[in-house]
Amino acid sequence: GENVEQHPSTLSVQEGDSAVIKCTYSDSASNYFPWYKQELGKRPQLIIDIRSNVGEKKDQRIAVTLNKTAKHFSLHITETQPEDSAVYFCAASIIGGGGADGLTFGKGTHLIIQP
Amino acid sequence: DAGVTQSPTHLIKTRGQHVTLRCSPISGHKSVSWYQQVLGQGPQFIFQYYEKEERGRGNFPDRFSARQFPNYSSELNVNALLLGDSALYLCASSLDAYSSDTQYFGPGTRLTVL
Numbered sequence: 001g002e003n004v005e006q007h008p009s010t011l012s013v014q015e016g017d018s019a020v021i022k023c024t025y026s027d028s029a030s031n032y033f034p035w036y037k038q039e040l041g042k043r044p045q046l047i048i049d050i051r052s053n054v055g056e057k058k059d060q061r062i063a064v065t066l067n068k069t070a071k072h073f074s075l076h077i078t079e080t081q082p083e084d085s086a087v088y089f090c091a092a093s094i095i096g097g098g099g100a101d102g103l104t105f106g107k108g109t110h111l112i113i114q115p
Numbered sequence: 116d117a118g119v120t121q122s123p124t125h126l127i128k129t130r131g132q133h134v135t136l137r138c139s140p141i142s143g144h145k146s147v148s149w150y151q152q153v154l155g156q157g158p159q160f161i162f163q164y165y166e167k168e169e170r171g172r173g174n175f176p177d178r179f180s181a182r183q184f185p186n187y188s189s190e191l192n193v194n195a196l197l198l199g200d201s202a203l204y205l206c207a208s209s210l211d212a213y214s215s216d217t218q219y220f221g222p223g224t225r226l227t228v229l
Contacts, residue, residue, distance in 0.1 A: 034218075042222070043119075043221060044220045102160030108156070
């Protein structure tokens with residue numbers, strides 16, 4: 001089955017700086033890669049996703065890049081703000097293949113924005 | 116516009132007991148997936164249901180079972196509870212089961228097994 005590795009486990013950045021979180025996946029058939037933000041005690045919230053026919057996607061201060069050849073994808077947050085502090089999870093799955101194996105998640109990155 | 120709802124919010128059980136968790140998907144969504152999130156880890160896939168049928172199953176023992184009702188709500192059942200079953204159980208809803216994309220999570224049920 002799919003295996004998703006996520007790094008770093010903890011990331012501390014100064015407010016206003018950029019943050020980058022990286023994930024690798026093992027199953028070359030995976031074609032959907034969402035990122036979720038989870039604040040303490042709350043539900044995971046989808047912040048951005050990318051499909052394998054796209055190399056990069058941007059939404060305001062958040063961007064995701066995908067390298068299918070290397071089987072890795074990254075989350076980029078620019079101009080970080082205190083409210084960006086949370087745990088971020090990457091995930092991978094296969095869509096449209098007829099199966100239903102669910103999302104395979106990484107172990108999460110605790111992002112800390114220092115004032 | 117209601118999102119995914121789950122009940123109960125918190126639950127405390129003892130080893131060997133049985134538990135039932137409930138989930139209502141977003142209106143119009145026909146697929147429900149269940150995940151287990153142990154503290155400090157990412158969610159782990161348990162089941163996906165669509166149109167009352169199981170469409171996918173993760174690597175969980177047979178003590179875990181689920182079902183989906185005609186109104187697309189779902190129940191997750193866990194028998195013979197173990198201490199290791201203590202976790203946040205998340206339900207996610209999506210439009211259909213032909214794709215696992217765009218899953219929206221509920222607030223979860225925090226299960227503590229003593």
